[in-house]
Amino acid sequence: MTARSLQSGASARERAATPSLWSRIWQNDAPGYLFLLPWLIGFLGLTIGPMITSLYLSFTDFDLLTSPDWVGANNYMRMFTNDPKFWASMRVTMFFVVFSVPLKLAFALAVAMLLNRGIKGLPMYRALFYLPSLLGASVAIAILWRQIFAGDGLVNKLLLVFGIEGPSWISNPKTSLWTLIILSIWQFGSPMIIFLAGLRQIPQDMYEAASLDGASKWRQFVKITLPLLTPVVFFNAIIQTIEAFKSFTPAFIISGGTGNPINSTLFYTLYLYQEAFGFFRMGYASALAWVLLALVGIFTAFSFLTSKYWVHYDE
Amino acid sequence: MSDGPAKLTVVTGAPAPGRKRLTSILIHVALLSASVLMLYPLLWLLAASFRPENEIFTSASIIPSAWSIDAYIRGWNGLRTSFATFYLNSFIISGLSVAGNVIACSMAAFAFARLNFRFKNFWFAMMLMTLMLPYQVTLIPQYVLFRQLGWVNTFLPLVVPKFLAADGFFIFLMVQFFRGLPKELDEAAQMDGCSPWRIYWKIILPLSMPVLATAAIFTFIWTWDDFFGPLIYLSEMKSYTVMLGLRTFTDSTGESDYGGLFAMSVLSLVPIFLFFLFFQRLLIEGIATTGMKR
Amino acid sequence: MTIRIDRRKFLMGSSALVAAGAAGVMPSWAQAASLRLTFWGGQARADRTYAVTDLYTAAKGTAIEGEFLAWNDYWPKLATQTAGGNAPDIIQMDYRYIVEYAKRNAIAPLDEFVGGVLDLSTFDQDQLDGGKVDGKLYGISLGANSVAMLVNTTAFEEAGVTPPTNDWTFDTLMEIGEAFKAANIRGGMKAIGDGSYSEPMLQNWLRQRGKDLYTADGKLAFDEADAIEWYTMWNKLRDAGVCVSAEDQAIDTGPLETTMLVLGKSAMLQSNSNQLVAFQTLVQDKLGMVGFPRVAAGVGGGHYRKPSMFFSVGGSSANKEAAADFLNFFISDPEAAKVLGVERGIPCLPSTREVVAPTLDEQSQVALNFVANLGDLLGALPPPPPASAGEIDASLIRTIGQEVGFGAKTPEEGARDLIAGANDILSRA
Known part of the structure; x- marks a missing residue:
């Protein structure tokens, strides 16, 4: 392929000799690139430059205020050999990813299925369930979460009815991460909407045919819904995992950017942010970012490789 | 199969009236109680916005001791610029972002999902990669870039990237949905001599209403909720967005107007909620595909 | 200037340098049509500040474009602007960051304007x-303040306990704590918040012992034995129920509304004199103010009058002299003084203090009197902290204090890790 494109740029005589090549390129490649054009302009003009710059910075000491100094792989060396906070934040993030992503997806899918039954008041429920996601990164969330999960918060008042005296969930290092996982699940609106859109694409006549054949609801779910929904499941799983790895805002607003108590909510990107803007080590922060990218990239590539065994496209 | 009646076919199980009603009641009970649980925090927020200021953090009850709309009046004009201006700015930025994202991302997604061209997989991988790098480390190089373009203190850094499909999330989302549409449609159209543009415009887009509506909803809400972009790129208060205005209500080190914050937080939810209500109807359009598939 | 251009060259690898360089050459401040000002704070501070910029524009003709942000948003934006070569002319600076910004020329030395504008x-x-x-x-310090113990006098009355005076000691604290425990008001309100990971409180305690956090050459000025004693003392206060539990204290993530005082969990809270007014708006009870407890009767010298915040001039500002002129107006103009009050702390010019004093409300008067009458509590100004003091506070003092508080570490382990970690960070910077 490379050989051919090199050839095509060679000389006018050659081009004239192979007129079909150009028309073939035009026929085969041009439409694709034309549709891709806005993205390509954005990628090459706005995105790739800053990305490469950050890669370069990861090999430097850069304090934001003066020029960066090249330090080779020092940042990466330090990370893996002499930085307990790196490992601590990695553990917190891994824990968060492992628990929040499956729970959130299962919850979103279950609600989407429930809402896809053509029940009365569907638009109202859909809107109600989406409401928490509207709040986004509002400062109000931090205050709300304290009202619920502090020692004298709502949860403990409910527990007290059953005679249980609960801890201050949000400020106890053993439980604080769970309050963030619950926050993430609470804002399950986006995957739910995407699941709903996916469910809407499944042709109803398939279910009708299956019903006539006497297939149970569960069988219909396993044989029709799940397989046809796999592209959407695949998408949600990949995106939610990437987002969970990059998760920043919940910990930032709830812990006031500290990652406390005792670093129990020190998410990877929160640590990265502290290093970059709190302690003026943008070089080190960039290295942290590229390690995260490598990690998430490997995960994603692996998912794509296995996807041909379980994701069904209509092709 | 004609698509007229199919449109009206709504998912209903086998007709068994008595049992169906019971199931239906049970589902409603489950959904309603789940809603209350989900919404408690929002109700607290609503109550707090009507509370006297010094009671917000000290009172345990959810019902305020006295109701007052002072916070709304105070909040609306609490900053030097009225919230009306912030709303206008947020609408402009979010509206343009929706247009940009829907157009540019659907084009790129169409290319990735339906067309063949050289290095397609490479570009797709690049697109995914942009999703994986935390924005905190590209912030400063990007700021320098936009400053060189003279775009700082304008809406351009917030809007132009949307028209250039900078958010890979939506491309990936649409690719997944476009790939779910039957290939025979394009093949048949191609046989009839349709250009890729016509296939995109006449076949793919009309069949993709749910995902386009999803993209529109998410773009609007996420742009509305975003504060970091506006924080970095907008400096004059008259160009602030609602979210940025909200954040200036509270300063953790000094006097803050919490009542105003809560009142304006509640109000800031109204437009995105209405946008959601309006556009979610399009999500249902997916049923139209029923008659055409297979 | 060269530094700035270097950075741009590498960041962009592009050619627009010429324009940027040309814009930098603009020496005379008389030409300045407008100055950019940035500060953190809430609307109350913004209203006062903008009133003064309006006064200045009316008097001198130079327009001031002000921008204010919340504390958490302020620093990333300022760092981004500075790195992007777009820093404002006048920058509100914190004691914590001034060394960091000064050492990197992100703010300009003002000595050449002293005696001039x-x-x-x-x-x-x-x-x-x-x-x-x-x-x-x-x-330029915009106001002096001091650490202070905020006292919920209503709660003291309710519990029937005599509020402390400036003479009080840690022993008095113990007694007050026992009395509060016995009174058991408001669902078990404690006497005081947990100060074991409050950097100002640790510093105050060390200074009373003749030590400090840092030496003038940026090394640690206390040792492991001090730290062990510190953690042991707080463990005792915590176990006795004098201060709040570790779990409750951890709810405090910085904002005022998360403090034990506002949440009604403690009757006293270590804070700053200029924050009394802000705290008062959040609670219904009446608040007062005394000094931090003494380590023993008659021992003073722990407090000092700390600049609450500064105005600095951007290192790349093209209008440094004009900016300095504005600073002069801001601290000395009588009309400006009346508008500003003591919101940023006690003014540092005697003439300004005289103008301000009669205009103050009751709470501001309390703060002013407190700082003016520290007596033997007042000690010398400590040397400026090293640049990494902020990191030591955030990642060691806070975290280790919590670890000891939750019982994850003994005082000995905590003290060892604190000293070792701090030395490591100081040597890295």
Whole structure:
């Protein structure tokens, strides 16, 4: 392929000799690139430059205020050999990813299925369930979460009815991460909407045919819904995992950017942010970012490789 | 199969009236109680916005001791610029972002999902990669870039990237949905001599209403909720967005107007909620595909 | 200037340098049509500040474009602007960050304007020194404040306990704590918040013992034995129920509304004198103010008058002299003084203090009197902290304090890790 494109740029005589090549390129490649054009302009003009710059910075000491100094792989060396906070934040993030992503997806899918039954008041429920996601990164969330999960918060008042005296969930290092996982699940609106859109694409006549054949609801779910929904499941799983790895805002607003108590909510990107803007080590922060990218990239590539065994496209 | 009646076919199980009603009641009970649980925090927020200021953090009850709309009046004009201006700015930025994202991302997604061209997989991988790098480390190089373009203190850094499909999330989302549409449609159209543009415009887009509506909803809400972009790129208060205005209500080190914050937080939810209500109807359009598939 | 261009060259690898370089050459401040000002704070501070910028524009003709942000948003934006070569002319600076910004020339030394547009002849000496880094003046203090113990006097009355005075000691604290425990008001309100990971409180305690956090050459000025004693003392207070539990204290993530005082979990809270007014708006009870407890009766010298915040001039500002002129107006103009009050702390010019004093409300008066009458509590100004003091506070003092509080570490382990970790960070910087 490379050989051919090199050839095509060679000389006018050659081009004239192979007129079909150009028309073939035009026929085969041009439409694709034309549709891709806005993205390509954005990628090459706005995105790739800053990305490469950050890669370069990861090999430097850069304090934001003066020029960066090249330090080779020092940042990466330090990370893996002499930085307990790196490992601590990695553990917190891994824990968060492992628990929040499956729970959130299962919850979103279950609600989407429930809402896809053509029940009365569907638009109202859909809107109600989406409401928490509207709040986004509002400062109000931090205050709300304290009202619920502090020692004298709502949860403990409910527990007290059953005679249980609960801890201050949000400020106890053993439980604080769970309050963030619950926050993430609470804002399950986006995957739910995407699941709903996916469910809407499944042709109803398939279910009708299956019903006539006497297939149970569960069988219909396993044989029709799940397989046809796999592209959407695949998408949600990949995106939610990437987002969970990059998760920043919940910990930032709830812990006031500290990652406390005792670093129990020190998410990877929160640590990265502290290093970059709190302690003026943008070089080190960039290295942290590229390690995260490598990690998430490997995960994603692996998912794509296995996807041909379980994701069904209509092709 | 004609698509007229199919449109009206709504998912209903086998007709068994008595049992169906019971199931239906049970589902409603489950959904309603789940809603209350989900919404408690929002109700607290609503109550707090009507509370006297010094009671917000000290009172345990959810019902305020006295109701007052002072916070709304105070909040609306609490900053030097009225919230009306912030709303206008947020609408402009979010509206343009929706247009940009829907157009540019659907084009790129169409290319990735339906067309063949050289290095397609490479570009797709690049697109995914942009999703994986935390924005905190590209912030400063990007700021320098936009400053060189003279775009700082304008809406351009917030809007132009949307028209250039900078958010890979939506491309990936649409690719997944476009790939779910039957290939025979394009093949048949191609046989009839349709250009890729016509296939995109006449076949793919009309069949993709749910995902386009999803993209529109998410773009609007996420742009509305975003504060970091506006924080970095907008400096004059008259160009602030609602979210940025909200954040200036509270300063953790000094006097803050919490009542105003809560009142304006509640109000800031109204437009995105209405946008959601309006556009979610399009999500249902997916049923139209029923008659055409297979 | 060269530094700035270098960075741009590498960041962009592009050619627009010429334009940027040309814009930098604009020496005369008389030409300045407008100045950019940035500060953190809430609307109350913004209203006062903008009133003064309006006064200045009316008097001198130079327009001031002000921008204010919340504390958490302020620093990333300022760092981004500075890195992008787009820093404002006048920058509100914190004691915590001034060394960091000064050492990197992100803010400009003002010595050349002193005696010129900046008249500091009667400026309080300790406040002047507080704005110096490596002997050069980088920030003009906008007000003095001091650490102070906020006291919920209503709660003391309710519990039937006599509120402390400036004479009180840690032993008095123990007694007050026992009395509060016995009174058991408001669902078990404690006497005080947990101060074991409050950096100002640790510093105050160390200074009373004749030590400090840092030496003038940026090394640790206390040792493991001090730290062990500190953690042991707080463990005792915590176990006795004098201060709140570790779990409750951890709810405090910084904002005022998360503090034990506002949440009604403690009757006293370690804070700053200039924050009394802000706290008062959040609670229904009446608040008062005393000094931090003494380590023993008659021992003083722990407190000092700290610059609450500075105005600095951007290192790349093209209008440094005009900016300095504005600073002079801001601290000395009588009309401006009346508008500003003591919102940023006690003014540092005697003439300004005289103008301000009669205009103050009751709470501001309390703060002013407290700082003016510290007596033997007042000690010398400590040397400016090293640049990484902020990191030591955030990642060691806070975290280890919590670890000891939750029982994850003994005082001995905590003290060992604190000293070792701090030395590591200090050597890295």
